[in-house]
Amino acid sequence: MYRLFAKILAGLIATVVLAVGALALVVSYNAACEPPPPAADGASSFTAVMQRCYGDADIITVETVAKPELAESDVLVRVHAASVNPLDKHFLHGTPYLLRLVNGLNAPQSPRMGADFAGVVEAVGSGVTRFEPGDAVFGVANGAFAEYVVRSETGGMALKPANLSFEQAAALPVAAITALQALRDKAQVQPGQHVLINGASGGVGSYAVQLAKAMGATVTAVCSGRNAELVRALGADRVIDYTQQNYTEGDTRYHAIIDMVGNHAISDILGVTEPDGVLVLVGSMKIDPWWGPLARPLHAVVRSPFVSQRLESLLAMTTAEDLRALARYADAGQLTPVIDQRFTLAEVPEAIRYLERGRTRGKVVVSVVP
Template sequence: MKAVRRHVYGAPEVIELEEVPKPEIGDDGVLVRVRAAAVNPGDWHLLRGTPYVLRAVSGLSKPKVPGLGADFAGVVEAVGKGVSRFQPGDEVYGCAPGSFAEYVAVPEGGPIAAKPAGLTFEQAAAVPTSAMTALQALRDKAGLERGQKVLVNGAAGGIGTFAVQLAKAFGAEVTGVCGGANVELVRSIGADHVIDYTKEDFTRTGRRYDVILDNIANRTVGECRRLLTPAGAYLSNSGGGGRWVGVMGRVIRLNLTNLFVRHTLPTFVTRENAADLAALRELIEAGEVTPVVERVFPLAAVSEAIAHVERGHAKGKVVIVL
């Protein structure tokens, strides 16, 4: 099969398209012919090997695993003899390491579920990591309730477009922060209020929020805390920290601050699982959530797609088609 590989850390130019063996499956395995795969910020972090603290797991001097990509949508080609949930021909979506390839293998009990009806493969591939991140942040960590006020910083990005729609589906009043070119997009996916950060500083509006989901981290934790109601929650999945620790720097600060303040400042790592993929499928099929896909690239242009996402101004998701 054709698959994206990189054997050294570096810029998108180090990516190669190679012929490699198809993945093998065991008794509990599902072999999927990938039809589309989404690009996530994690892909360029792994590509460059930054922040450097990640190399303790991914490989100190060069990548231990040459593949890239995580999210996929496709068609089941084969299943192990112990698999009962899926059969060849099923349309599925989910997460698997190395999804920038013609085939991936996923355990039956892993993060794989039936593809939402009515979505193209490109749309379905855009969902898993970004939508699960938004879902777990709002539902599980913030405990979002109907009638609460939510601010999403970075509302036009991959996680942000899902967060706006999920918060609305949960009955919240939603404010989205984005650049001027994306105001209409954010309004069209359900935001009650939109702040153009090129014209207005969202930390100085005087408004208060029960939940802030910060996908950009371009303001300090203290500035954001001042926007919270007394029992409010601030969640960040981004942040500075340089090449050495990256977002972990903000995670450390949040955990320390959490010891001394009344607000909730939870940190979290997205947990990829089939149950949340099924929950998202229900919301999508009910018309509550629609993936926003900005651009589609062929597999041979993965380096260009990752570079586009790394520049930081993609609207919604960028998807690879195979």
């Protein structure tokens, strides 16, 4: 009886291993790029950046496509500027592979690229009441690397801050909302608390420094020495050059640590976090091809019951309400985007390559309307 049970168990294990292996082969396979359809002609067409397969920046194309028909609640926006996020390179490569379960197994379901945009409303559906033609707006939409995007009026879009250019406004949505939700919702920062931002000169980090100051915190920024003056200008009270000093070996204790880099063990970071403090995990330098940014948060979940500090991970969600909150910070002069480099639509491959080098100061912007 025992031998029979052992054989059945071994058979089940072998079946699971074979199934997982087969799934791995299927999910990690990159289909060949499909040729684009014939270009759309006439006044109803526009230019858009596309990826018709998974791969590196060489597979990106710029195509002429037809303007979509507007549904009752849709808003058509003439894009003036867009910005590049790490999310764009993940969609380009199709990694982590779990992403493909929702984005398309061997090729993307939607070939359009880009998320952050800012522009002017050109037309609205018959049922739209929140926006009208001529409104300057910013937000997140599928296919932002293009001359036009379509967004539902109830989706992630808001009126552009009056004191920001279109390029600056396009640099806000994904990165600034990530910083806002990390500080406000996860860390629950209060005036007078000491907050450390690891990765303070990057896209999310440059916003986190400013927002933490706006919330009344004392801010320590961790970055390279070449970016020290930048983060001081953003409001950091203290700057640590990570090439010269390991912040986890210091004597200072922090109520909240917002980690965009993941270059230190969680146990080491908790060593400089107040016993009742919080560590918010936003990003990581090392991305597992399967689990991607989920690997480190899963580690935190396992460790959480055994420590006094709160361990929080963040999957930011773009909402119109939070976009309006960012606009209020910008209008009050408390939030100014840092733009590192500007590229054109035709240069989107170069923009993504530049981002992948991992040394950006603030945001990389795509200028659509000069």
